Amino acid sequence: MRTENTNVKLSNMYNMRKIKNHLASISLCFVLCAAGTNAQNGEALFKQNCGVCHKVGGGRMVGPDLMGVTTKRSEDWLLKWTKSSQALVKSGDADAKAILDEFGGVVMPDQAHLPDADIKSIFAFIASKSAPESVSASIDTAKKEVVPDASNNATPEQIETGKNIFVGSYALANGGPSCISCHNVNYSGVMPGGLLAKDLTSVYSRLGGDAGLQGILGAPPFPAMTQSYKEKPLTESEIAALVAFFNKVDKDKPNQLVNTTNPLSYGGVIGLGGILVLIYILWYSRKKVSVKKDIYNRQIKSI
Amino acid sequence: MDVRSQVSMVFHLDKCIGCHTCSIACKNIWTDRKGAEYMWWNNVETKPGTGYPTKWENQDIYKGGWEKNGDTVSLKGAGKFKGLKNIFHNPHMPVLDDYYEPWTYKYQDLFTAPEGNDQPTATAVSLVTGEHMDVQSGPNWDDDMGGSIDYARQDVNLQKLSSAEQEAMFQLERMTFHYLPRICNHCLNPACVASCPSGALYKRGEDGIVLINQERCRAWRMCVTACPYKKSYYNWNTGKSEKCVLCYPRLESGQAPACFHSCVGRIRYLGVMLYDADKIEAAAAAPDDQLVNAQMDIYLDPFDPEVIKQAKLNGIADSTITAAQNSPVYKFVKVWKLALPLHPEFRTLPNLFYVPALLPTMATVADGVYNTTSKSLWNGVESNRLPMKYLASLFSAGNTGQVVDVMKRLMAVRLHRRGVTVGDLNAAEISSAMNEVNMDKETADAIFRLTALATFDERFVIPPAHREESIEMLENTADVKGNTGFGFKETPARGL
Structure with a gap:
């Protein structure tokens, strides 16, 4: 052992x-x-x-x-x-x-x-x-890299396509959400967009022209955008059209009316008011106070 | 003919002394719990008065019961569209202040208060919030016409009377009141059952008791609004609605419900009625003045061989049919036609019938002179203290003739018994009163006997429960054979 x-x-x-x-x-x-x-x-x-x-x-x-x-x-x-x-x-x-x-x-x-x-x-x-x-x-x-900006030579059709993609008239090929739901641009013919994310009117110059925008749209680095487009990426042609559109928006910026009011917010306030009025009318004949209130008030008064 | 059995009730208002013993018996058994303090499944009201919850009879406020809709009836305050409109807010529901805020007193303060120059007092504390409160009202603040400007004068039934009639009613010499004990009517056409979106309310097949399944109730509180008698209550603690259960555990063991059992004045009668379920819709949709008669036609003669045959086909036990034949309710309601349903215009076909209080007058006032010499001992029923119109508003949907008829019967019995026991009345007067309502002496004596001398077993004819049969209506007993006695009953917790 x-x-x-x-x-x-x-x-x-x-x-x-x-x-x-x-x-x-x-x-x-x-x-x-x-x-x-x-x-x-x-x-x-x-x-x-x-x-x-x-x-x-x-x-x-x-x-x-x-x-x-x-x-x-x-x-x-x-x-x-x-x-x-x-x-x-x-x-x-x-x-x-x-x-x-x-x-x-x-x-x-x-x-x-x-x-x-x-x-x-x-x-x-x-x-x-x-x-x-x-x-x-x-x-x-470090000097800014000189890259040929192809979007300067974009056709009007391409810009129009970009605009339609932006406002959501054209559905994105992979089913991603349209830009306008979160972003706004100041451009004639485009209704005021969402206020959730940054205004994109001067995004073209701000984020580095063709190269910058293509990079961002191809693989968005912003958390909300990353999530939105992770499974539904934009296609090459969609990116090209959008970049062309942003280029145009940026260039036309001085010619646009500066729209500081958002009709959507007015609509919201008026709509809310309307709904409240409707509720007031529909439920006007409801029982508003206890049936005993008058009785109690009279008794208190006589003391 | 679809014969079913229903446990029905009669309350004899001439005998009620307004002692609230019934309410206390019920409270001690059923509603002495957190969240149920404000509930009075049985309550006793003073009429004229506003009742509990205040002005419950006014359906312009509470939108309870049914309204006639062509050949059928529809709920006044519920339904698909109305329900959708009020799905998040039920505006016609009584709030706690319409009942009253229940309270207790801080009795400990009487013992623990520091020594001082004043007597210590036990202040009122709300049973809902636990905070100090000023007591504003109670469940019977209008008792014995207390605060009659605020309560008796606001009785909804007075609306049918002209202002002169109302003034006459409140003259000191005529001023009167009677008590109206109320429990759930266990209606044949219950609005509470019809209004429940969860299907939690049901009418028991074997005896017609209306119950709320505490496990299925989802706190919609549609029943609270829909019941025109306001006899369904919401328990804010369990998050479920509750109502009078007619003490069914007592009934099943052959005992009278607690409020019936404890009644000091022995005003309560309970017995089985057989009725034809096929006629319910037509009766509920009858014109106002025919409502009572239409409801009476639903109840069947338990001695009729055809009724007995159909009842047996529907699975009604022989013992139940025998109970129906001995039912004091059948006698008061169908044979003697002395009892009327409360507010038949709500069209729920209530199964609680009231023998109205006679309240005769023995004198008249003219030009301030109190004149006690009258043609007979009592003046005619038309000059009773309570105007017939007022009673008709309570018991016959405004059909005055119906109430006068009942009053004359009651008066005939009283005259007959006065003749028997005192013998100071003119025989011709008695017989004319009896003949007017086609009543013979035997009937009058039988009415007197059941009214005044009835024993416990005559007042409460409770059929054997036959749970062994009634359970088979709900489930296949073979499925649970061998399992009985195991498992837990869920305690009602708030929420799902």
């Missing part, structure tokens, strides 16, 4: 050592692999989450060129900015405010859903792409 017990103990010890060895090699491998794959993952994550608005070298789009940003800012600052730029601005960070002002108040969508490790791997990718010699070219001096 005793020998058996010792054997069991021995084999247990042997197993423990084996497991420890395995664990050590696994964790070593993990660390090495992580170091090697960070930049690789980062590239994919960058394309997926940042590429719509940012480039690393090649000029600014909606957001700034991120070339060399990892050396210009501390990693801690960048993490805070990425997770919530608004929080950073509100905390009184002068740099953050300056960037926001420079980009016309276009707020970078919060990326708080990304784990820290992913964000850091994106930084690693940016750092690896930023060649040492180009670091001096900071984002502040």
Whole structure:
């Protein structure tokens, strides 16, 4: 019996050592692999989450060129900015405010859903792409990329199609919601749109022309829009038509009447009033107070 | 002929002393619970008076009951369109203030108040909110015509009387009142059942008791509005409506309902009536002046062999038919024609009948002189203290002749018994009164006996419940064979 017990103990010890060895090699491998794959993952994550608005070298789009940003800012600052730029601005960070002002108040969508490790791997990718010699070219001096804006030459039909898509006269091929349900543009012949999201009258110049808009419409970075179009993306031709339409709207902006009143809100107030009046008429003959009220009031008076 | 059986009731108003014992018996058994404090399934009203809830008889306010609609009837306050219109708000429903806010007193304050110069008082506390409250009214604030300007004068039934008649009624010499105890009428054409959107209300097949299934009730409160007698109440604690159950657990074990059992004046009678369910619609839609007669025609003669045969075909037990033959209600309502339904114009065909109070006069007032010399001991029924028009508004949908008829019968019995026991009346006077209503002495004696001397078993002829048969109307007993006695009954919790 005793020998058996010792054997069991021995084999247990042997197993423990084996497991420890395995664990050590696994964790070593993990660390090495992580170091090697960070930049690789980062590239994919960058394309997926940042590429719509940012480039690393090649000029600014909606957001700034991120070339060399990892050396210009501390990693801690960048993490805070990425997770919530608004929080950073509100905390009184002068740099953050300056960037926001420079980009016309276009707020970078919060990326708080990304784990820290992913964000850091994106930084690693940016750092690896930023060649040492180009670091001096900071984002502040980055020139806007000159891209041929095809929408300048759009046909009137294409603009008309874009308008129809915007107002919802044409259903989107993949069944996405029409723009007007959340957005407004000031353009003759287009009824006032939703006030849920930003006014798109000058979106063309604001968000970087053809390239910017195509990027945004292809893979919307704004949370509500991401959700709306995730399963129902816009097609190439729809994007082209919309970009042409936004270009036209932007150009015609000085010629449009500035419509500061929204007839929909008037309609809502008048409609509500109408419904209240109808309710008042329909239920006029209802029992309004307790039948005892008169009796009680008279008794109180006579005291 | 579709013969069914119905447990019906008669209240003899001449005997009611207004002691509210019935109300208390009911309260102690059924409504002494949180959320039910304000309910009085049995209440005693003073007439003239506004009743409980205040002005319940005025259907311009509460929109209860049925209204004639061609050859049929439709609900006054419910239905598809009206129901849809008021689906989120039932404007004709009585509010708590129309009943009264129930209260108790902080009796502990009498013991725990700190020493001071004043007597400690037990202040009133609402049983609904638990906050201090000023008591504004109660369920019988108009008792014995208390506050008659506010209550008796506002009796809805006075609207039928001219202002001169109303003044005469409130002259001191003529001023009178009688009591009107009320419970659920367990109607043949119940508006509460018809109005329930959840189908929670039903009329029991075996005895016609109208009940609310507490598990199916969804707190629509349409029954509260639809019942013209306002005998369905909403329990704000359980979120279910409740009503008089005619003490069916007592009935099933052969006992009279608590309010009947406890009645000090022995005014209450209970018995089975057989009726023809095929005639209900036509009777409910009869013109106003024929409503009472149309309802009387529904009730069948339990001695008629054809009725007995049809009753048996419908599964009515022999013991129930025997009970119908011995029913005191059948005698008062059909044989002697002394009892009338309350407010038949609501067209629900109520099964609670009232023998109206006679209240004769023995003197007249002319030019301020109180003249006690009259032609006979009592003046004729037309000069009774309560105008016939007023009673007709209560008991015969305005058909004065019907009430006068009942009064003359009651007077004939009274004259006959005066002749027997005192013997101071002119025989010719008695016989002319008897002949006028075609009543023989035996009938008069039988009426007297059942009115004044009836024993417990004569007043309450309760048929055996035959639960073993009635349960088969609802479910196949074989399905639950061997399961009886297991499982839990759900406690009514608010919501689903």
